[in-house]
Amino acid sequence: MQLSDYRYQIQGVDVLDIADEFGLPLYVYDANKIIEKIGSLRSAFQGVNLKIKYAAKALTNLSILKLMKMQGIDIEVVSVNEARLALLAGFEPGQIMYTPSGNAWPEIQEALEMGLQLNADSLPLLEQIGQTYGSRYPVALRINPSIAEGGTFKIQTGHENSKFGIPNQYRDQILALVEQYQIPVVGLHIHTGSDFKDSNTFLKIADVLFDMAGDYPNLRFIDFGSGFKVAYREGDYYTNLNDLGARVSAAFRSFCDRYGREVELCFEPGKLLVSESGHLLVGVNVVKENPTRTFVQVNSGLNHLIRPMMYEAYHHILNVSNPAGAEQLYDVVGYICETDTFALDRQLPEVRPGDVLSLENAGAYGFSMASNYNLRERPAEVLVYDGKPHLVRQRETFEDLVRGQVDIFSDELVAVSDDQVV
Missing domain, CATH: 2.40.37.10 (Lyase, Ornithine Decarboxylase; Chain A, domain 1)
Known part of the structure; x- marks a missing residue:
């Protein structure tokens, strides 16, 4: 050889x-591998109105974001700075889903004023939005389904003890706030973690989302988050996208028939793509x-x-x-x-x-x-x-x-020239 x-x-x-x-x-990143993964996900969900939103936190390099946009996908961010980078990469505000996790109210306000799609993750946040803006801004709701699946405990985000999302047990309280302040709800979202072995977890998520969708007649999208398992070694298990696509697409088409119209089916892959x-x-x-x-x-x-x-x-x-x-x-x-x-x-x-x-x-x-x-x-x-x-x-x-350090003994910003670095 x-x-x-x-x-x-x-x-x-x-x-x-x-x-x-x-x-x-x-x-070092291989652009062809990213494009291949996007294609695989699209192929698995043919026949439904699929929207892919890249989870920017996985890899936030500007050129990677531009590559994603060139492939015709949207983006999901968890901070305003990630949103700023997405805008710099050419995404329109309406293409950016903003999912906070206990973020400060001024940042939430900035995201709304930027025109991002807010994904509300708590009852206090939902109430503050209603009190401040009433029906001015459409929101999505991040629901915690009390499902403890997906890899190790550190990366499970949908169990009942997780900080993420609004517990689905508060369904009545959510609806009461929405009706009190006339908040437009345009999407329902669940992300329960990573490394799902098969499609069963996504079908459990579907049961929660499809049932709750009956409370909101003007939904534009149902968002399953992510959780796709990738193989890290030879023989490692991974999410079978074709099986997942067939089963979830069938359930989603049936839901749209019951709902009375077609809405978008969304996923937010990060790890899968990069x-x-x-x-x-x-x-x-x-x-x-x-x-x-x-x-x-x-x-x-x-x-x-x-x-x-x-x-x-x-x-x-x-x-x-x-x-x-x-x-x-x-x-x-x-x-x-x-x-x-x-x-x-x-x-x-x-x-x-x-x-x-x-x-x-x-x-x-x-x-x-x-x-x-x-x-x-x-x-x-x-x-x-x-x-x-x-x-x-x-x-x-x-x-x-x-850069940015201040020397209090000279009251100046620290500056280092090339000839001082040895």
């Missing part, structure tokens, strides 16, 4: 060439032998990809610079001054100092949850589009890290 057979490529571009050009650590597109390329600093372990210490850590430490998430790891090496057992760890582990007891082709590793499925909640802990810079981001890598975010510098 030729060495070229082992080379890891994205749209025909060798990732080692990308690493050489842009440096490490580095986030997870597999993302690769975190890191360099190996040290291979450290201990009596019981062999550590691969890389030039990244939980400051760049927190999911393994926060959620115990599995990310497949490739040794892209020595793919044909003899396999050995390693712990892959970061350079942060905390327990900072990417992988335990992982079989990898022999790893040497200077090798390049790729952490797979890093597109969702990777860079978007990154931090400057230990005063480390966040990586650059590259999007491979039309067979060419494009820098879509510059690597941070020390000057970026201290």
